[in-house]
Amino acid sequence: MSYTVYGAVRSRAFRVLWLLEELGVPYTHVPAGPQSDEVRKISPLGKIPVLVEGDTVLRDSTAILTYLADKHGAFTLPAGTQDRARQDAWTFRILDEVESLLWTASKHSFVLPEEERVPAIKDPCRAEYARNLTRIMEEAQGPFLMGDTPLVPDILLCHCGGWAQSAKFPAGPDSFGAYLATLRARPAFQRAAAL
Known part of the structure; x- marks a missing residue:
């Protein structure tokens, strides 16, 4: 079993690198940017x-996280159960409620052609993000979203928290800051961040 991850650390690729560090499995990291020749050779979009594993090429950070968690039996609950x-x-x-708002704001900041950007969309995205984050933290069931063990959605939400900070989105409630601090203190997070 050998994994190769393509993607810059300061992108959604961080999620995959972090989970691989948590799992303690060997991998190779190719810090290529989006639309680079290296990436286009294996993924036309x-x-x-x-993520490349043998002849298999997997795209989309959430699909990759789910696959790795299921395969290695960690950071997930058993498929086919109500807990899952x-x-x-x-x-x-x-x-839906966090990443999509960050991505919409990003598209209107630097992704879309300038003539298609609507800068005014960013303020409503920030306001909705703050409301959604408050509700999410009110419903969290412990130090992590579902209790005492971090799972795939915790990796997603923590990564979005860093993205939001870079994008100058609201910090959210104090409980979110404590949640992020707990996840960012994990040795695997630190190793991935140091890549």
């Missing part, structure tokens, strides 16, 4: 991250 359905609900909620 040019998006990162990309609740975990997946958290995953989809974070993608």
